[in-house]
Amino acid sequence: MQKSLKMDPNKCTGCLQCEMACAYEHHHTFTISRSRIKVFGFEDEGRKVPYTCTQCDEAWCLHACPVEAIVLDPATGAKKVLEDLCVGCKVCTIACPFGTVNYVAATGKVQKCDLCDGGEPACAGACPTGAITYVDADWTGLDRMRRWAGRTDNNPAAV
């Protein structure tokens, strides 16, 4: 069975080990602005929410790309950017309704989570509290996002 990243904000302390691990894995730098996973802070509630691509089944980014520079990795289920083909048009960054494909000015191309090409993703390996784990994917796509969100959001007002 394919695995997916599971993010549990209730366990996240905001230490940013995941962001550093991601930036190091892909760019050999600890500059967290290069990370593909990001921890968002909710100051009003004092919450931290780690978030990245969930490799959704809709694959909006992949379908939006004009030159097939985003492809499905059949082994992991990840949607991966092929930098050689990417022209840097950024259409995928605005087509992804989850906001998880981002433009990198330094390369003129885009980046997104690729699940580190197999094995345990670096963010999950680096997370000291188990807020990010790499588990069997027994649910899919948006459903997965919804369950994740439903479990974690304790802001009752947005109906």
Added chain:
Amino acid sequence: MRHVIIGAGPAGVTAAETLRGADPAGSVTLIEGEGEIPYARMAIPYLLAGKIQETGLRIRPREDHYARLGIDVVHGRVRAVDPAASSVTLEDGRILAYDRLLVATGSRPSLQRIPGIDLPGVHTCWTLADARDLLRKAPPGTRVVQMGAGFVGCIIMQGLVSLRVDLTILVRSGRMVSRMMNPASSAMIRSWCESRGVKIRVETLPESISQEDGHLGVHLPGGEVLPADLYLCLVGVKPAVGFLEGTGVEVGSGIRVDARMATSVPGIFAAGDVAESVDVVTGERSVNAIQPNAVEQGRIAALGMAGRQAASRGTLPFNVLDTLGLKSSSFGAWQGLPGGDSVEVSDPERYRYLKLEFLGDRLVGANAVGRTDHLGALRGLIEGKVRLGPWKERLRRNPALLMEAYLACALKA
């Protein structure tokens, strides 16, 4: 079932692939009208800029992609469609019979109707052949007068600047990308481009073009003549529907389609830049000439052609533009809706701008300049019609919190 698709852009290619899966027993014929391996127009600017080779424009990199899927690619231009005979006639006289027909012919550039528009130095830039032509005729230093600074004009400008031509841009209206960006953000784009050496003249529309000794003269009202080697006419496009005359297929600003992408004539569907469909935010009919819409509508049309149930929830306009390094984007009803309200943060000196348009506690549109991170969440919030609840006030205080708003509101929906 015989499926015939006219047009091998992103809408036609996606439809052909979808049909292969949805109707494996049927035949799929894809009519390609430019003698090319199917390519994406929107990669043309990167060819001009020298970032990619011609193969980099292909919608599918592998040349044998279509043969491998059993899609029959026919090169030729369609001259006429006969719904009574269920057939398509090509310009060379070939006739193809169909059971289901998809029109995915996109648009063609409109030309100004002024004297001299047919001179050899006058060009447009819509097809790969146009781009090749331009690359041949515009060595560094070429004096190019470009008429038009809409989205396509601006993105071609980026390519021309990398060709190091001497560029002057004429804008008929008072501002650039006027159908994508509001006045404040459009003014930033203009000042950015001017500060990088592009000459821009607004409210300027030439009266005629002349030619002498191989050089062009662009005649402006009032008598001024701009010398040029090339005149690039990028004033807009029209749907490519000429061959449908007499078919009864209803055409407004594009071919009118319903949520299944069916036209007014049974058996004939339309998708992409050529189609006029319903805007998911405003409910109004319009042509949404963007790549992701072409792909989505191509897919829905193909499912309908195969007899499956598939319907569009409406189309959302959204676009991102890079003008000489300045990134701007627009989503949905960026002009705002009646009865709605908005919040704006603007820092012209740093070329940063964000405006969010609301209706009640939902986001309906946005314009952004100078930021690229997590912008997709704007699509998610607008298209998902996500209720913001208390997050609307938080966004009004700090619009930059949009990703946080998205996480809190959309993902719990």
